[in-house]
Amino acid sequence: MNPEYKDILLTHSDDIIRKWMDDLEDSKLRDYKSTISDEMIEQVNREFVNLIFSILKDGHSQKSIEQFSERIVNLGWPLGYLTEGMQSFRTICIKSLMEHLDEHDKDGFLQIMEDINHWVDPIKNELVDAYSSNWTSIISLQKVALQELSAPLIPVLDGVTIMPLVGTIDTDRAKLIMENLLDGVIKHRADVVLIDITGVPVVDTMVAHHIIQAAEAVRLIGATCILVGIRPEIAQTIVNLGIDLSKFPTKSSLKRGFEKALEITDRQIVSNGEEKKVIDDIIQSIDKE
Template sequence: MQPYIISLLNNKRDAVLEHWEKELELVRSNNYLTTITDDVYENMNQEFMRFIISQVTTDQEEAKGHLSSFAEKYIQAGWPLSYFTQGLQAFRRVLLAFLSENESDVQALLATFSDLEEWIDGIVNQLVHDYTGNWEDIIEMQKLSLLELSAPLIPVLDSVTVMPLIGTIDTARAKLIMENLLEGVIEHRSQVVLIDITGVPVVDTMVAHHIIQASEAVRLVGATCILVGIRPEIAQTIVNLGIDLSKFPTKSTLKKGIETALELTNKKMIDL
């Protein structure tokens, strides 16, 4: 960092911060942060400004570590990346205005401007990199969590379990369904497994193929698979596509499926 910039910030720190704060108010309105309370915004704003000012005299490698920690903190808090990048652009404008007022040598001003550009761009690039990496990690973790929740196997009676499916079924989810089915059948010692597709909006050839594969796998480990929740429009689609579901039982509702499962396990429900 140019000694002249360090000297400027040391001598006119309060004036620079005052002008920068006014610029940040505009950034706040442009980033839809007006719903955040004034106290929360003010505390964060002051921390952001103090942090950037402190980076001027910090060792480069140490500054990178501090910046990563700062970015991670506010990523977790949900602050938008655009607020910080636009805030840094505002900081650059304010510094340039002060530099222009106090430096008459054009060559020296250009050198200082180039150094300032490089420093600000370096911070922006690292912020973008850290934000992108952190959000990718968060999204991947959420995706895995959703996948784990998307194919649950629920024991409802002795030897009878239900797998309710909701939403579209792609190849990755079909693989998870297969794994959960086989592990659950063994764990719960299931004789009958009900796959409920009431919440599956579309059953095409690929979805049917995955369901047939799952039922065949269940049969190989000694259990019976019943497909339930077949709505009239789904039944029509299956017929039109020529999909053969004759190898395992199908029922229109979960209730009818459970009744069939009770028969297969030599049980029945009676009214007391």
């Protein structure tokens, strides 16, 4: 940037900051003011403008840009806050230079605008890139977390685990179910796994095929898979489709499936003792589902 322009901007930075913060008050954040305090908005706005002026004064700082963009993403503020903020800052700086240089001709205006653009545009582009990168990372982490929740494997007793499934099962989710089943059986040393499809709205040929594959894979590593939660309409669909589920046990409810798991693992409910209480509590909680 032209040294003269730089000196003017730094000398009058307080005035520029004041005008910019007033202008930013009516930016994209106006829709967020019901959930964001005025103190927070002012604090972040000041961090924003200090970042811009620090780059003018001390040179480029990639780390500072990334940190500020990450802060905006974590706050849940829109990308428009950055783009509108930079556009507003550009306009105010151009006006400030025009006033203090007393430039009114076309060439002077174009030179000022070119110098400001060379300063502001790279900052804006890097802020947008860093914002997008941080946002993508958060979405990826959330997707992983949702995937893990979509196929949880829950140990309920030594050797007995339950995988409750809710919602539609597609190819990607079926793959995750398979991976979680196999990893969980080994991790929890499970002898029996109950796959509960009570919350699966539709069981078609593809869904049944994936479930059979998962059950067969569990059998190959030495455990038994019990399919529970087969509603009458799903049973009728399975019969009409000619799907063979004879290779592993099926039960109508999770409670009945759990009782079968006790039988397979050579357990029984005795008349007294702590183990009976534990098992009774589990069965009662299952019966409430």
